[in-house]
Amino acid sequence: MNVAVPSDEKLREVALTRAEYHSIVDQLGREPNDLELGMFGVLWSEHCSYKTSRPLLRRFPSGGERVLQGPGENAGVVDIGYGLAVAFKVESHNHPSAIEPYQGAATGVGGILRDVIAMGARPVALLDSLRFGPLPGSRRHLEGVVAGVGGYGNCMGIPTVGGEIYFDESYRGNPLVNAMCVGIVRQDQLKRAGTGRSGDSLILAGAPAGRDGIHAASFASLELDGSSEQRRPAVQVGNPFMEKCLLEACQEALDLEGVRAVQDLGAAGLTSAVAECAAKAEAGASIEIDRVPRRERGMTPYEVMLSESQERMLLIVEPGWEERVGAVFDRWDLEAVRIGSITGDGRLQIVERGVDVAAVPVRVLADGAPLRHPVSRAPEPAPTPSAPEPAEDAGATLVRLLGGPNLCSRRPVFRRYDHMVGNATLLPPGGDAAVLRVAGTPAALAMTIDGNGRYCRLDPLIGAEIAVCEAARNIVATGATPLAVTDCLNFGNPDRPEVFWQLERAVDGISRACEALGLPVVSGNVSLYNESEQGAIDPTPVIGMVGLLEDASRRVPQALQAEGDFVLLVGENAGGLEGSELAAREYGVQTGRPPVLDLLKEQAVQDLVLQASRQGLLRSAHDVAEGGLLVALAECCIWSGIGVRCSALQADGEVRQDAVFFGEAQSRFIVSATSHGLPELQSLARGLKVDLTLLGLAGGDRVEFDGQLSVPLSELRTAWDRGLEADA
Amino acid sequence: MRFGVVVFPGTWSDRDCGWVVEHVLGEELRYLWHKDRDLAGVDCVILPGGFSYGDYLRAGAIARFSPVMESVREFADGGGLVWGICNGFQILCEAGLLPGALVRNAGSEFRCQWSHLVCDDAGSAFSNRLSRGQVIRVPISHGEGNYQADPATLSRIEQGGQVVFRYCDETGRLADGANPNGSAHHIAGIRNERGNVLGMMPHPERCAEPELGGTDGRLLFESALHAARERVPA
Amino acid sequence: MRLLARVTVLPKPLINDPQGVTVRQGLHHLGFDEVEDCRVGKYIELTLDSESESSGRNRVMEMCQRLLANGVIEDYALEVSALQEAPR
Amino acid sequence: MRLLARVTVLPKPLINDPQGVTVRQGLHHLGFDEVEDCRVGKYIELTLDSESESSGRNRVMEMCQRLLANGVIEDYALEVSALQEAPR
Numbered sequence A: 001m002n003v004a005v006p007s008d009e010k011l012r013e014v015a016l017t018r019a020e021y022h023s024i025v026d027q028l029g030r031e032p033n034d035l036e037l038g039m040f041g042v043l044w045s046e047h048c049s050y051k052t053s054r055p056l057l058r059r060f061p062s063g064g065e066r067v068l069q070g071p072g073e074n075a076g077v078v079d080i081g082y083g084l085a086v087a088f089k090v091e092s093h094n095h096p097s098a099i100e101p102y103q104g105a106a107t108g109v110g111g112i113l114r115d116v117i118a119m120g121a122r123p124v125a126l127l128d129s130l131r132f133g134p135l136p137g138s139r140r141h142l143e144g145v146v147a148g149v150g151g152y153g154n155c156m157g158i159p160t161v162g163g164e165i166y167f168d169e170s171y172r173g174n175p176l177v178n179a180m181c182v183g184i185v186r187q188d189q190l191k192r193a194g195t196g197r198s199g200d201s202l203i204l205a206g207a208p209a210g211r212d213g214i215h216a217a218s219f220a221s222l223e224l225d226g227s228s229e230q231r232r233p234a235v236q237v238g239n240p241f242m243e244k245c246l247l248e249a250c251q252e253a254l255d256l257e258g259v260r261a262v263q264d265l266g267a268a269g270l271t272s273a274v275a276e277c278a279a280k281a282e283a284g285a286s287i288e289i290d291r292v293p294r295r296e297r298g299m300t301p302y303e304v305m306l307s308e309s310q311e312r313m314l315l316i317v318e319p320g321w322e323e324r325v326g327a328v329f330d331r332w333d334l335e336a337v338r339i340g341s342i343t344g345d346g347r348l349q350i351v352e353r354g355v356d357v358a359a360v361p362v363r364v365l366a367d368g369a370p371l372r373h374p375v376s377r378a379p380e381p382a383p384t385p386s387a388p389e390p391a392e393d394a395g396a397t398l399v400r401l402l403g404g405p406n407l408c409s410r411r412p413v414f415r416r417y418d419h420m421v422g423n424a425t426l427l428p429p430g431g432d433a434a435v436l437r438v439a440g441t442p443a444a445l446a447m448t449i450d451g452n453g454r455y456c457r458l459d460p461l462i463g464a465e466i467a468v469c470e471a472a473r474n475i476v477a478t479g480a481t482p483l484a485v486t487d488c489l490n491f492g493n494p495d496r497p498e499v500f501w502q503l504e505r506a507v508d509g510i511s512r513a514c515e516a517l518g519l520p521v522v523s524g525n526v527s528l529y530n531e532s533e534q535g536a537i538d539p540t541p542v543i544g545m546v547g548l549l550e551d552a553s554r555r556v557p558q559a560l561q562a563e564g565d566f567v568l569l570v571g572e573n574a575g576g577l578e579g580s581e582l583a584a585r586e587y588g589v590q591t592g593r594p595p596v597l598d599l600l601k602e603q604a605v606q607d608l609v610l611q612a613s614r615q616g617l618l619r620s621a622h623d624v625a626e627g628g629l630l631v632a633l634a635e636c637c638i639w640s641g642i643g644v645r646c647s648a649l650q651a652d653g654e655v656r657q658d659a660v661f662f663g664e665a666q667s668r669f670i671v672s673a674t675s676h677g678l679p680e681l682q683s684l685a686r687g688l689k690v691d692l693t694l695l696g697l698a699g700g701d702r703v704e705f706d707g708q709l710s711v712p713l714s715e716l717r718t719a720w721d722r723g724l725e726a727d728a
Numbered sequence B: 001m002r003f004g005v006v007v008f009p010g011t012w013s014d015r016d017c018g019w020v021v022e023h024v025l026g027e028e029l030r031y032l033w034h035k036d037r038d039l040a041g042v043d044c045v046i047l048p049g050g051f052s053y054g055d056y057l058r059a060g061a062i063a064r065f066s067p068v069m070e071s072v073r074e075f076a077d078g079g080g081l082v083w084g085i086c087n088g089f090q091i092l093c094e095a096g097l098l099p100g101a102l103v104r105n106a107g108s109e110f111r112c113q114w115s116h117l118v119c120d121d122a123g124s125a126f127s128n129r130l131s132r133g134q135v136i137r138v139p140i141s142h143g144e145g146n147y148q149a150d151p152a153t154l155s156r157i158e159q160g161g162q163v164v165f166r167y168c169d170e171t172g173r174l175a176d177g178a179n180p181n182g183s184a185h186h187i188a189g190i191r192n193e194r195g196n197v198l199g200m201m202p203h204p205e206r207c208a209e210p211e212l213g214g215t216d217g218r219l220l221f222e223s224a225l226h227a228a229r230e231r232v233p234a
Numbered sequence C, D: 001m002r003l004l005a006r007v008t009v010l011p012k013p014l015i016n017d018p019q020g021v022t023v024r025q026g027l028h029h030l031g032f033d034e035v036e037d038c039r040v041g042k043y044i045e046l047t048l049d050s051e052s053e054s055s056g057r058n059r060v061m062e063m064c065q066r067l068l069a070n071g072v073i074e075d076y077a078l079e080v081s082a083l084q085e086a087p088r
């Protein structure tokens, strides 16, 4: 066939390569018209098609006894007993948040909520993982993003119960905003997008379509007059109030037998929602475009199909139920319009005033994008400078680290999030994982989100393994058993061989750690092309994890509980400065290796903490992470207001003292126990061959290591409290 | 006793209030839809927290015109117990059932945290299980909880003993740092002259069970129970 | 006729204006030290259909009293003018 | 000289304005059916000290660009006038 390939400019505007265009023509057996090409452009984008990452994601373990829904649906779903399941997923909104921090973050939260709602679940919690360039330069972004997350979540009445914030040079110009949502669903009400049948009605509910988010340089702009280009807003403004109504209305609608499925409208708007529903049902769909409610006059079919206006849901409804569905939405003062139907012919057909304006096989649109296999190449290892002599005064170092932007208190942030609404929050933000009770059961869910770009820069495989292990440690510290993982892969441009190599290694790292810990990956998100003038961001896989506490009353707090309790280190008394916050912040060492991780040891340590918590032997538990043992111990003290008196601490073997205190050796916890519990804890540790070191006794108002350091708690607390305010 | 919890489209503390009524107190519960006028024979109406209509323009501005509010006003005029919590307080002020208004927090930030309240009037329907000067611990969660009124109104409610709760430190002092939103006179909750209508920003429904960090909120619910019993002898 | 109404709403002088304080501080922080006072309120633009400018003005005033402003804490001002053609 | 600056900020024309939509619905609900369109933004009144009206205007414009308005989604307009006496 003689193909008239559109101009380079035209192709660039729909973000398709010449080869992809040829593939479209091959698969269609003809050339696409402009509307069709636009739809291909969005659905074959990396964001929607995962054309680069899909082959890698297959490496994740994703099955398991409890998994009711693995990757591929709007959210992963895991059995938690009592006929209930937990649905959860993480999503990035990096680029929108870079342009407009408040709205970018807010609509990111809105988007992830709709994913969970689409499973038939009721969202019960939000978490946010945030990364920025250093303060004070990133202050505006930090403020905007935090206000946006809070603005949306607070208005919705969904508590934001956890998250993380890091500041690093690598995110200057390209901040990361990842939002995670956790929902609960009755197993018999679980919905899947792919259950539509030919003849079912498609009902579009919620906000009218505006010209929002249609990729700024779009193909159809050629049809419009020159000025209209600027008239297309690049930023979407969220309406959490409408989303709240949409949530309630969808929940009510899902109680109707005739509602088969709900699909959210996210990236690529209606095009993606309809194509996904139809593709998963192995069916087709027909849309009467004139019926789609619009916010603006004069919108073209192209604009309507590609609009990314927020707060919209598509319902797949058995014929005959349309009115009852309409009545539900009417009760919530929302528009709900039948815009078409599922068909049996496998085509996505768009009809405008009775005339077909597009008709393409759904399969080609949804799954036809040729996979990409970029070149992968390990970067040259950078030389590791040796660390300078340790500072004399470990106490002063501790104060500085605790007051540093990466380790200080996050209260100034999470107090701007409603983290209590829902009357479920048993362990609020501020500790390791948040714990929320599950109403009507004795159980609770623990949840966390974690990543470490610095470890991943040093070695993406080990860094990713550590991210999984650290998330699991946060869950385990509360006494909960990790259930499953959702992951957000934030990377640079995969066409750079080093970046693709990072992506591969990180995926392998997540896979290995998940396999070792028996954790399926049930959902996730990929965000590539995170670049600024300085180049790619650090490879940043972010791990969201949910755990189950069979008996909520067995939850373990992170703070010390009483004077006189024994304070112990679970795991190796080892030290290494590799990849540590100390090396980076105090010594300016940014290269080298990440900490060593032994997955077998990790398992044993987590086992010990879990068994001990089940037997009620632990008064408190907190994992050792960035800043090492001393920072973790100081946190346990600050949270409780109780000091600790320890004997001098030396590591096994020849280790620098600063590495003992601040080194980030993996697989460790600080726990406390009563004198009754101690012997049992010790024998449990012996049985599992896990090191257990008695550090000292809780008490007093200082953090003390005999002859090594002694710092008043008040000094630590002040530094820690004020860290985010300081422009350091 | 039968509690009615009003549900506006953007309300979200309805479930939390309902939970306390049904599962903590074991009392009867009715949800009251904002479009309905029927109060279902309840003994106490709770206007719970949330963002009734997105709280665009001003918190509570649009909600006050809803049909259910007409009935709530009549109910209050007849001496019925009406309890506005957080957004409910804002709505009661907008509706003129309570004096003053709630504006943006000093510092303009949303605040979710535990706060201490000192009870300044143990005579209201919602504080009769407390004693004057008693300090309780209750969470707040709002962006517009800064109570403001003109000087004449302020002195009128002060003189009338209508201030029921004030923000304080844990010893009950009205310390500067213990006013999380900048409210005039540290006001956290006020009642009408008759004492059957209370509006407060803090969330007692979030602290009625020990595992949620405190049980002081329960005292307020029990006060309402007591008041309802007094009003309608069984 | 089609009218454009421009409504401004400001906190009353005697009422605390936390937003105004925050904005003034923000401006000082950016080096705009010359700002002495700042009050922050709302601006609302309405297009409406009315028989005349004066009847339109009366309606908008009613809207202000009932919804757009809270008389307890806010003052409002309005301007109404005829719109030539349909907006957009 | 002492100036009064009046700044109005509105969402850009094609940007989603949930506040405006909700307020319009609220007005319809109250029977103000004649309202066709509604956009809600901010109104800011500043008093400032400046050498001249024109230099004051330039400074306020700068304030708008840097803080008072969000150029990505909002448009602003401003008026500056001399103040006779010190306010309050």
Ligand SMILES: Nc1ncnc2c1ncn2[C@@H]1O[C@H](COP(=O)(O)OP(=O)(O)O)[C@@H](O)[C@H]1O
Residues within 6 Å of the ligand: A127, A128, A129, A130, A160, A161, A162, A163, A164, A165, A407, A410, A413, A414, A417, A428, A429, A430, A431, A432, A433, A434, A449, A450, A474, A625, A626
């Ligand atoms: N962006 C955020 N939103 C909500 N909570 C946060 C955020 N950042 C940190 N937190 C909370 O602060 C606490 C400490 O954070 P972090 O130091 O990252 O914990 P960890 O090292 O145990 O993962 C955690 O409870 C976390 O959930």
Ligand SMILES: [Mg+2]
Residues within 6 Å of the ligand: A431, A432, A433, A473, A474, A623, A625
């Ligand atoms: Mg932790």
